[in-house]
Amino acid sequence: MEQFINSEYVSLEKYRKNPIIFHYYSEIIRYWNKINFALQSTLRSLQFNRKLKPRLKVIYGYSLYRTFWEKVKIGNLLKALELNLEQNFFYSIKVNLIKFLKRLKTFSWDLALKNKTTIEKISIEYAIPSFFIQRIRPYMDLPSLKDNLRLMNNFNLGKTYLIWNKYPMDLDSEILFRKAHEESNIPIKGDDDFDGLYTIPNEYKKEVLKSTYFKNGDIIIADKGSLAIIDLLNPQKHELILDLCAAPGIKTALIKRVINDRSILLTNEFQRERIAQMKNLMSFLNIQDISILNADGISFPNRETIKFDRILLDAPCSGSGTFLINPELKWRQNSGFLHQNELLQKKLIQSAIRLLKPEGILVYSTCSLYSEEGEKQIQQFLEYLEPLKIPQFYSPSYKIDGRELSGTGRLFPATHGTQGFFVGKFKKKG
Ligand SMILES: C[S@@+](CC[C@H](N)C(=O)[O-])C[C@H]1O[C@@H](n2cnc3c(N)ncnc32)[C@H](O)[C@@H]1O
Incomplete structure (x- = not known):
């Protein structure tokens, strides 16, 4: 957390194995601007004007989260801190910390936010950088924006999707699968849009991770949006298919689920590190004979005579549709980061077009809610790409210059129960 407070990017990934550390670390980071706002306002009201050292800021922020969000009593919080901090340090901070926590009880959001602009208010209330709001606001009304933000912050409001790792799912497996859930009291629902897709409330995810069918690799835990993207890709028999940006391999697994050995x-x-992750996932899901290349997708090393029938370009992006699972990404959002991703995407699209056969199919997707990584990116390539039909399941694209962009669509947490995605499907012009 000290590194995070010093504005260094710290991935949450390596803390996943320790549930308690992961919980506090991810939740405090998720609400960081909100916590920091209440923290600074309270310190100001105590006329404490010095800048807190990062370590102290972590302890104040943690204490604030526990008393505000988890409603822990001050006495219990202090006992926990005393047990976990060095004695001398704890006693040196105790008096001021108690003063701070007592004053915090009088803190009022209404009062503190009174003179703020609408964007500042949403930014603090929904713990989201104002940069994000400014980018999305031209394309989304305020109630929809707030609905999406609420779902992007609250893990327990979401669903976990379980996808049967064989397609189509046979009846015997379906019966056994449902029975396993009934026996363990996990409420499971079949999905209306896709075969072999089930949902459970997020709070039961831990139970699923302990189940035999998960450990056997019988299910793929993936966002419904990922399945929708592979459905859109619609790989066919005898085709040469390329997954250009593949790790950690969720969509690769979903492609393998539907193709047979008559496609390559x-x-x-x-x-490279992400390839190791991908190999682990493939072996966990019992997926064999998979060819993984470690190359730069911008200068993909293919012979001029070998071109692909179908390419999935699930491009690197800002991740602005994934804050529910990657809250640390919120605080990386700025124009520099976005621009860097835009440049990379542009080069990757150029490369994908070059690698396709004439009339070959490109599916381009990003888990981003910014138009710059979706509609505006695609607009630059319409000379080479013919838009194809997008299923009704998707919301229309954002309007650019007053018009929706054909061949493209969007997925939103509030509308589709997925992460935020942009998708486009095109045929390479002959
Ligand atoms: C959005 S992720 C892909 C997720 C993956 N399709 C899945 O479903 O699990 C984008 C990936 O592109 C990779 N990447 C970034 N720059 C790349 C490049 N120049 N060539 C190929 N891959 C790249 C990133 O390392 C990252 O793993």
Whole structure:
């Protein structure tokens, strides 16, 4: 947390194995601007004007989260801190911390936010950077924006999707699968849009991770949006297919689920460490004979005579549709970060077009809610790409210059129960 407070980017991934650390770390980061706002206002009201050292800021922020969000009594919080901090340090901060926590009880959001602009208020209330709101606001009305933000902050409001790792799912498996849930009292529902897709409330995810069918690799835990994207890709028999940016391999697994050995799937990933992750996932899901190349997708090393029938370009992006699972990404959002992703996406799209056969199919997707990584990116390539039909399941694209962009669509947490995605499907012009 001290590194995070010093504005260094710290991935949450490595803390996943310790549920308690992961919980506090991810939740405090999720609400960081809100916590910091209440923290600074309370310190000001105590006329404490010095800047807190990062370590102290972590302790104040943690104490604030526990008393405000979890309603822990001050006495219990102090006992926990005393047990976990060095004695001398704890006693040196105790008196001021108690003063702070007592004053915090008088803190009022209404009063503190009174003179703020609408964007500042949403930013603090929904713990989201104002940069994000400014980018999304031209395309979304205020109630929809707030609905999406509420779902992007609250893990327990969401669903976990379980996808049967064989397609189609046979009746015997379906009966056994449902029975396993009934026996363990996990409320499960079949999905109306896709075969073999089930949902459970997020609070039961831990139970699923302990189940035999999960440990056997019988299910893929993935966002419904990922399944929708592979459904859109619609790989066919005898095709040469490329998954250009493949790690950690969720969509690769979903492609493998629907193709048979009469199609050839080649996958590629730039980052070596992520290839290791991908290999682990493939072996966990019992997926064999997978070719993973470690190349830069921008200069993909293919022969001029070998072109692909179908390419999935699930491009690297800001991740602005994934704050529910990647809250640390919120505080990386700024124009520099967005621009860097835009440049990379542009080069990858150029490369994908070059790698496709004439009339070959490109599906481009990003887990981003910014138009710059979706509609505006695609607009630059319409000379080479013919838009194809997008299923009704998707929301229309954002309007650019007053018009929706054909061949593209969007998924939103509030409308589809997925993460935020942009998708586009195109045929390479002959
Ligand atoms: C959105 S993620 C892909 C997620 C993946 N399709 C899945 O469903 O699990 C984008 C990936 O592109 C990779 N990447 C970034 N730059 C790349 C490049 N120049 N060439 C190929 N892959 C790249 C990133 O390392 C990251 O793993």
